[in-house]
Amino acid sequence: MTRVVVIGAGLGGLATALRLQGLGCEVTVLDQRERPGGRAYQRRDGGFTWDTGPSLITMPWVLEEAFAAGGLDLHREVDLLPLDPYYRIFWDGEDRHLDFTARERMPEEIARFSGRDARAFEPFMEALRPIYEDGILGAGRRAFQTPGELVRFLPRMLSLGAAWPLHRFVARHFEHPRIREAFSFHSLFIGGDPFRVPAIYGALVYLQFLDGVWYTRGGVYSVVEAMARGVEDLRCGERVERIETAGGRVTGVVTAGGERIACDVVVSNADALRTHELLGTRRPVRPLRPTMSCLLLYLGTDRPFPKLEHHTLLVGRGYKDFIADVTRRGRLAPTFSTYVHAPSRTEPGMAANGGDSLCVLLPVPNLRGRVDWDREEERVRDALVADLETTFGLTGLDAPVRVEHRMTPVDFARELGAVDGNAFAIEPTLHQSAWFRPHNRDGRVAGLYHAGGGTHPGAGVPGVLLGAEVTAGLVAGDRGLTGRRAARAAAAV
Ligand SMILES: Cc1cc2nc3c(=O)[nH]c(=O)nc-3n(C[C@H](O)[C@H](O)[C@H](O)COP(=O)(O)OP(=O)(O)OC[C@H]3O[C@@H](n4cnc5c(N)ncnc54)[C@H](O)[C@@H]3O)c2cc1C
16 A cells, blocks of 8 residues: 655645545545645635636546546536626727637627638637647646657647747737737636747636636535545645655655654655755755736625626737736736635625625735735725726725625745745746646655646646646656555555
């Protein structure tokens, strides 16, 4: 029997645990917080419920597979509801909005901005198809443990234009500036600057048209709860302080409470830029850049804001500068581009008294930037709410707020151990992806593996679940695991 400790009950940690249990391992999951979920946490207050992090479910079949590998049936555990439109985008200064909706209806939507771009939509989708198939599906399920794997992968991506900056790739197909923004912003959901990430991340929009955008009743946290129910030994409120090694391989972990748990395998779902600290070494193998952070407002209002769809993007003027400010220049931008989640549009019970439970996400610099959050938090919050009222027509938003919570980069660092308060782990640039990302199997210590947004293939719910498959596959290969029944039979001999 292989004894495994998973450090962290984020979605990547939980999914790896379920897979390894399914392979017959004895798994203990330890998380420092009071409840599992990591970035996919939940807040409740005064009859309002908010998902603190992820809110869009894409690639539902990846969830199905993750559940099935742990012996769970997703559709018995979680109620998945399709969204239409997937989301709506408003721009400051535009009297039109754009809905992302089913593929066959998209040309009609785009035509309100540009007839030429409407005709370019299908060729654009066709250009993304091989990038999705080879770059996301093929590469996302493969471990990039050696440079050779990268060398074999790169020529195909180069020939598809997938190494181009995403916005430039999109601009080859569409001419209208709004349509270019609309088809390239998706990398922001995993912390990637659309003007710098490789176009491989353009496939994030392709996969939405392929499989839809979904909501889970009760919020994304219902997925976490279902996965957590499937983990046989999940211990929350237990922080791992040290990974113990002997002779170059892991032997166990030590918790803050001083308990030593012996094991053959450690899977770290903690921040990948921090695992070296658990090993007692001073530096990571390579210094990598963490992503930007977010300021999140969780507002419970006693009246609804019907202008908002379930998911709404509100894009301010100077969008390109806004992105550069928060990702590279380390400063707050003078304008706001935000995303708002309003789940009570689909599930009224998420808010009290017919109101809204809104989560407002503003990308902001991480803690390497020049923002003193103790001084700035209140001011930025007020300016943001005022901007939503005046620029985007959420008139009177402040007055009906009955309950409010916030999350700043300081909270990402303090509550999640996120290096520099990053919101999405390691920035998904060309030089920090695939083989260049921290590998799923650690190169320094035998028996140590990584899961979650900081390892391959990267952040996002489907990303960390695909990564869990890669990590569990490596453990299985290294330990000769063939499945729960086989392991039980072997143990019985
Ligand atoms: C605001 C926001 C919105 C997002 N929206 C979306 C979206 O709509 N769709 C989407 O697909 N993705 C979205 N994402 C991305 C997605 O949420 C993340 O990529 C994913 O949830 C990260 O999972 P993870 O496995 O990396 O674990 P994490 O969520 O990072 O969890 C790691 C866990 O490890 C624990 N831990 C760390 N160190 C220790 C230690 N020493 N001992 C014990 N425990 C430890 C932490 O407490 C934490 O619980 C969003 C992210 C954010 C922040």
